[in-house]
Amino acid sequence: MATTTHIAPVTIELDPAAERDHGRDYSALAERLERGGRDAEQVIAAVHGFEIALPSWAFATGGTRFGRFPGAGEPHTLREKMEDAALVHQLTVGTPRLSLHIPWDETQDLDEILTDARRLGIGFDAVNSNTFQDQPGQPLSYKFGSFSNPNAAVRRQAIEHHLRVIEIGKQVGSKALSVWLADGSNYPGQMSLRGSFERVRECLQEVYAAMPDDWRLFTEHKPYEPAFYATVVQDWGSSLLLAQSLGERAQCLVDLGHHLPSENIELVVARLLGVGKLAGFHFNDSKYGDDDLTAGSINPYTLFLILHELVLAERERLPGFDPAYMIDQSHNLKDPIESLLQTVDQLQQAYAKACLVDHEELAAHQATGDAIMAERTLKRAYETDVRPLVAEARRRRGGAVDPVLAFRSSGYRARKAAERPTVAPGAAPTHL
Ligand code: RM4
Numbered sequence: 001m002a003t004t005t006h007i008a009p010v011t012i013e014l015d016p017a018a019e020r021d022h023g024r025d026y027s028a029l030a031e032r033l034e035r036g037g038r039d040a041e042q043v044i045a046a047v048h049g050f051e052i053a054l055p056s057w058a059f060a061t062g063g064t065r066f067g068r069f070p071g072a073g074e075p076h077t078l079r080e081k082m083e084d085a086a087l088v089h090q091l092t093v094g095t096p097r098l099s100l101h102i103p104w105d106e107t108q109d110l111d112e113i114l115t116d117a118r119r120l121g122i123g124f125d126a127v128n129s130n131t132f133q134d135q136p137g138q139p140l141s142y143k144f145g146s147f148s149n150p151n152a153a154v155r156r157q158a159i160e161h162h163l164r165v166i167e168i169g170k171q172v173g174s175k176a177l178s179v180w181l182a183d184g185s186n187y188p189g190q191m192s193l194r195g196s197f198e199r200v201r202e203c204l205q206e207v208y209a210a211m212p213d214d215w216r217l218f219t220e221h222k223p224y225e226p227a228f229y230a231t232v233v234q235d236w237g238s239s240l241l242l243a244q245s246l247g248e249r250a251q252c253l254v255d256l257g258h259h260l261p262s263e264n265i266e267l268v269v270a271r272l273l274g275v276g277k278l279a280g281f282h283f284n285d286s287k288y289g290d291d292d293l294t295a296g297s298i299n300p301y302t303l304f305l306i307l308h309e310l311v312l313a314e315r316e317r318l319p320g321f322d323p324a325y326m327i328d329q330s331h332n333l334k335d336p337i338e339s340l341l342q343t344v345d346q347l348q349q350a351y352a353k354a355c356l357v358d359h360e361e362l363a364a365h366q367a368t369g370d371a372i373m374a375e376r377t378l379k380r381a382y383e384t385d386v387r388p389l390v391a392e393a394r395r396r397r398g399g400a401v402d403p404v405l406a407f408r409s410s411g412y413r414a415r416k417a418a419e420r421p422t423v424a425p426g427a428a429p430t431h432l
């Protein structure tokens with residue numbers, strides 16, 4: 001969908017002293033990079049082309065199974081989430097699209113939503129299905145799985161849901177369907193390990209066939225939770241088997257939190273890139289499992305190493321490389337908008353650093369087996385303080401030098417707290 005920004009949700013004000021300091025910091029960095037043979041302007045242009053989709057489900061406080069502590073002024077409707085998304089895009093200039101989750105974002109007035117989206121300058125990214133919860137009035141339960149369910153009628157219901165998600169996606173201009181399945185078993189013997197995978201594959205085949213020709217299907221793996229013994233699509237290998245058997249337009253989505261501790265995620269990324277099957281990402285960070293924390297808050301070096309693989313693929317024009325960058329977070333403590341702003345800033349920084357890696361130099365050190373110098377080449381880029389560079393990239397497009405501070409001084413949250421009704425604490429989580 002073509003988008004045009006007509007309204008700016010807030011006024012961005014930078015005090016003259018901060019602006020002067022920023023100018024000096026950027027000039028010093030640009031000069032230093034130039035001495036090292038890197039061009040700051042080129043990296044700014046690359047950051048301008050780096051687009052990340054926002055998850056509609058991350059604008060309100062998420063919950064754990066113990067509780068939920070919502071803040072004032074959080075959005076409750078899709079329209080309100082779009083307003084918040086437009087604000088994040090205004091401040092970061094990196095998030096022009098929203099990723100919808102159905103049925104959470106089911107709405108009666110799609111025409112009005114589309115009109116508002118145009119007014120706000122927001123487009124729509126991949127649509128997400130949801131068969132991990134039962135919805136009010138739903139005839140059959142997903143308690144024992146959706147696509148893997150031994151009962152054909154449940155599988156049919158899950159397929160119908162996906163057809164509906166595709167329909168909504170078509171109307172809003174999406175080009176991809178993300179499928180994360182909670183299917184699996186909690187106890188040995190509960191479910192046939194091979195049979196359940198085969199049933200998932202067959203259902204996905206039907207969904208794949210129903211997609212428009214220019215769409216992609218993303219399969220997302222996750223090792224455990226809510227299934228604690230055997231999740232059907234539990235790892236990138238299972239996801240790859242599915243994508244390979246579905247066809248060319250099926251690819252594997254990597255959610256950074258969906259790996260067991262100490263798994264080498266950049267290696268997973270490299271493997272998928274190598275066979276043209278990397279769909280894209282759900283960016284977040286994690287210490288233990290599917291923690292959905294702010295990107296770069298726990299393992300910023302891993303994030304950089306992942307983006308390094310992506311920038312390499314970009315430079316080498318790898319076949320099938322068209323990554324969909326998305327965020328998937330849950331905010332239990334932080335203001336959701338502030339956490340998203342932090343995440344986008346962290347992603348922009350990690351991407352800018354990855355753009356600074358000298359690939360020729362790295363390849364030369366790899367060829368001679370010089371582990372020290374190869375590592376130093378990566379670290380030189382990683383240890384560069386690129387904050388002034390990404391700030392300058394945002395500033396030039398009308399965004400904020402410091403998005404979190406700009407948000408705090410804008411008064412946006414207080415205004416929304418007055419406009420939007422407050423939800424009682426302890427209410428059901430908005431999502432997992
Ligand atoms: C899952 C998975 C999906 C997301 C849901 C809310 O753990 O990450 O991508 O849609 O959570």
Ligand code: MN
Nearest residue numbers: 220255282328
């Ligand atoms: Mn995810």
Ligand code: MN
Nearest residue numbers: 255257290328
């Ligand atoms: Mn997750």
